[in-house]
Amino acid sequence: MNKNYFFCLLLGIIINSVILQSCTQTDQIDSNEILSKVQMAYNNHDANAVAQLYAEDAVCIDSGEPEPLHGRKAIQESYASFFRAFPDVTVEFINVFTSGDQFCAEYTTSGTNTGPMASPEGDIQPTGRSVKIKGAFFVKVNAEGLVEEDRTYYDTASFIDQLGLRK
DSSP states (O other): OOHHHHHHHHHHHHHHHHHHHHOOOOOSSOHHHHHHHHHHHHHTTOHHHHHTTEEEEEEEEETTSSSOEESHHHHHHHHHHHHHHOTTOEEEEEEEEEETTEEEEEEEEEEEOOSOBOOTTSOBOOOOOEEEEEEEEEEEEOTTSOEEEEEEEEOHHHHHHHHTOOO
């Protein structure tokens, strides 16, 4: 195992552990209702339904995106692109912690890359490989119960390796 891979893996584990430990559990927002809607829309591969859970001016910072996504339309397009690349993808939530208008959730997502995957350099042809990735996201919800800020982190090195894309 090379040092860079080991460092990325270790850093991802440390970041997820520190962030999850900093969340406290309360019942001030109904994160279970929001997550239920997210899971249903995600597992049905409905990018529009996922995007409707976000405020019109939401910001999404995703470790797999080169830049933050600004607005519901950009978020919808990102999910549509991902569902095109992984049409059988599913998500399962493991741990959820809520505090005031924020919550964080640990998740596992898995699917098979059977469609083209968008990248900054252009589409990557399907690898036919399956992936199973753990991650966590941190959400701030507005007064209407819509996501206004989403910070999603997952092990991108493992994702790339499972797809066989490491050069």
